Amino acid sequence: MSRLWIRLLAFNLLLVFMPIAGVLFLDTYEDHLLRAQERTMGQEGRLLAAAIEAHGTVDDGFPESILVQLGQRHLARLRVVDHNGRVVADSAALGPRREADATEAQPADQPRGGWLYRVGSFPFRMYRSLAQPATDDLDRPIERGQPMSWPEVQDALAGRYGATTRITDGDRRRVTLYIAIPVRTDDVVSGAVLVSQSTTRILSALQAVRLGVLKVFLASLAAAIVLSLVVATTIARPLTRLQRRAEAILDRRGRLKGVFVPSRRADEIGDLERALAELTRRLEQHLAFTESFASDVAHEFRNPLAAIRTATEMALDVDDDDQRRRFLQMIGRDVARMERLVSEAREVSRIDARLDEEERVTVAVDELLSTLIESFRLRAGDHGPQFVLALADHRVEVSASPDRLTQAFENILANAVSFSPAGGIVTVTVRRSATAAVVTVADDGPGIPEEHRDRIFDRFFSYRPGSGPDDGHSGLGLSVVRAIFEGYGGTVRAEARHGGGTKIVVELPLEPT
Numbered sequence: 001m002s003r004l005w006i007r008l009l010a011f012n013l014l015l016v017f018m019p020i021a022g023v024l025f026l027d028t029y030e031d032h033l034l035r036a037q038e039r040t041m042g043q044e045g046r047l048l049a050a051a052i053e054a055h056g057t058v059d060d061g062f063p064e065s066i067l068v069q070l071g072q073r074h075l076a077r078l079r080v081v082d083h084n085g086r087v088v089a090d091s092a093a094l095g096p097r098r099e100a101d102a103t104e105a106q107p108a109d110q111p112r113g114g115w116l117y118r119v120g121s122f123p124f125r126m127y128r129s130l131a132q133p134a135t136d137d138l139d140r141p142i143e144r145g146q147p148m149s150w151p152e153v154q155d156a157l158a159g160r161y162g163a164t165t166r167i168t169d170g171d172r173r174r175v176t177l178y179i180a181i182p183v184r185t186d187d188v189v190s191g192a193v194l195v196s197q198s199t200t201r202i203l204s205a206l207q208a209v210r211l212g213v214l215k216v217f218l219a220s221l222a223a224a225i226v227l228s229l230v231v232a233t234t235i236a237r238p239l240t241r242l243q244r245r246a247e248a249i250l251d252r253r254g255r256l257k258g259v260f261v262p263s264r265r266a267d268e269i270g271d272l273e274r275a276l277a278e279l280t281r282r283l284e285q286h287l288a289f290t291e292s293f294a295s296d297v298a299h300e301f302r303n304p305l306a307a308i309r310t311a312t313e314m315a316l317d318v319d320d321d322d323q324r325r326r327f328l329q330m331i332g333r334d335v336a337r338m339e340r341l342v343s344e345a346r347e348v349s350r351i352d353a354r355l356d357e358e359e360r361v362t363v364a365v366d367e368l369l370s371t372l373i374e375s376f377r378l379r380a381g382d383h384g385p386q387f388v389l390a391l392a393d394h395r396v397e398v399s400a401s402p403d404r405l406t407q408a409f410e411n412i413l414a415n416a417v418s419f420s421p422a423g424g425i426v427t428v429t430v431r432r433s434a435t436a437a438v439v440t441v442a443d444d445g446p447g448i449p450e451e452h453r454d455r456i457f458d459r460f461f462s463y464r465p466g467s468g469p470d471d472g473h474s475g476l477g478l479s480v481v482r483a484i485f486e487g488y489g490g491t492v493r494a495e496a497r498h499g500g501g502t503k504i505v506v507e508l509p510l511e512p513t
Helices: 003-016 018-055 062-070 100-104 114-131 151-157 200-248 268-317 321-357 365-380 402-419 477-487
Strands: 077-082 087-090 162-168 174-185 188-198 361-364 386-390 397-400 425-432 436-442 491-496 502-509
Touching: 018 062, 018 077, 018 174, 018 188, 018 200, 062 077, 062 087, 151 162, 151 174, 151 188, 174 200, 200 268, 268 321, 321 477, 361 365, 361 402, 365 386, 365 402, 365 425, 365 436, 397 402, 397 502, 402 425, 402 436, 402 477, 402 502, 477 491
Parallel strands: 386 425
Antiparallel strands: 077 087, 077 188, 162 174, 174 188, 361 397, 425 436, 436 502, 491 502
16 A cells, blocks of 8 residues: 555546546436427427317317327327316326336336446435435326316416426336426417426436446446556555665665665666666775775875884984984975875865766867877977877867866876887877777887786876886876766776887767767
C-alpha cells in the first residue's frame, strides 16, 4: 500500500468512474423518450377529442362506441369524462385489451435485471423512493359514472392541457404517464379525454442499457484494481527496494557500506538502478581518490618535515655560524618545497571540486596554443628549444574555460621544454577528428620508459633521471593536466616518439555545432 500505488489506483478509479457520466446521460435520454411518448399519447387523445367534438356531445354513448370501433388497437388506455368529471367511457372496461406493457414487461416472478441490477440500482431506487413517493394504483378500472378528481382531469375541464407522472406500488414500482385533453362543444368545455400509458417499455430498454453500463463499470473497476496491483508489483515495490538500499548504503559516518547492483530490467526503473550503480561507483572512486590524495600528501610532507626537524636540531647543536647558516638554508628550501606542495595540492583539489562550476566558453585551441608558444619563445630566448607548430586547415574549437586550458597546455609545454636538450625541438600539432580536437606535443628528450608512461599522470610521481628532490618538481603538474582534461570529457596519454623522445596526446570533444 505505497503512496505511489494509492495515487495510481485513484487515477485508474477516476477513469473507471467515467461510465457514471453515461448513466447520467441516460437520464437526459429518458426524458427525451418520455416526451416522445407523451406526444404520441397526446395525438391519440386529440384524435378521440376531435371525433367527440365533431359529434357534438359527450353523454350519449358515442365516446364508448368509438372505443369499441378502435378494437383495442391503441397502445394507451383511453378514458372520457363529462363536464362533471364522471367517467362516460373507459377502454379498460371494454374487455380484453392488447396491453403492450403487459406483454413486454418481465414476468412478475423474475425481478428486473436480477441481483446485479438490484445491487447496482439500489442507490438510484433509494433516491427515487425518497424524491418520488409511490401512490396507490390509480390505473385500476373505474366504473361508468364514477367521478375523477385527479389534478390533470381538473386542468382539462378548466380548458387547459393536463399532464402528470405517477409511480404506483404493486409487485414492482411502475411509472405511468397521464395526460388530459379538454373536449369543447359549442366553444364550451363539455368533457375531457384522459390518456394513460405505462412507461415500462421505455424503462425496460433503459434498464438493459444501465445494466450494460454497470457491467462495464464493474469490469473496469476490477481491471483498475488488477492494473494497480501490477503497477505496485512492477513499479512501487522496486522503488521501495531502491529506497531501502539507498538508506542502507551509507553508515552513520557517511561511508559506503555497499554498492547498487546494476539491473537487467529494460525499463525506466532499470535505467534508474543502473544510474544509481554508476553513481555509487563514481562516489566510491571519489572517496578512494580523496583518501589516497590525503595519504599521498601526508607522505610527501613527511620527508621535508623530517629534513626540517633534523636541520633544526643540528643548527641548535653547532656553534659555527657558517654551519648554522647552511642548516637554516636547508630549512628554507624544505619550507619552500612544502609551500609548493601545499599550493599544488590545493590546486588539484580545487580543479577536482569546482571545474564543473566554472563558466565555459568557446575556445579556439589553435589560437590558444599559438599564443602560448609565442610566450615560451619570448621567455626562453636563444637558449631554449625551438618550437614547431602545425595547425589544422580548419578552426578547432572546444567548450572550456580558457584559463584552465591555458594552465593545462602550459604544464605540458613546460614539461616538454624541461626534457628537451639544448637546441632541441618541441613539435606541437593541432588537428581535428570526427568528434574531437587532437593536440600532440612531442619533444626529443630522453623519453620515458614504458613502465612509467601511465604513471607520470599520477599524483606526486615524477620521473627525472639525474635530478634530486630539490629540483622544483612536485610531481603534480601532469596530475593537474589529467584532472582538467578529464573534467572536460577528454583524455591525455603519453606515447613513445619515433626516433626518441616523448609524445603527449590530448583529445578534447569538439564544440557542438
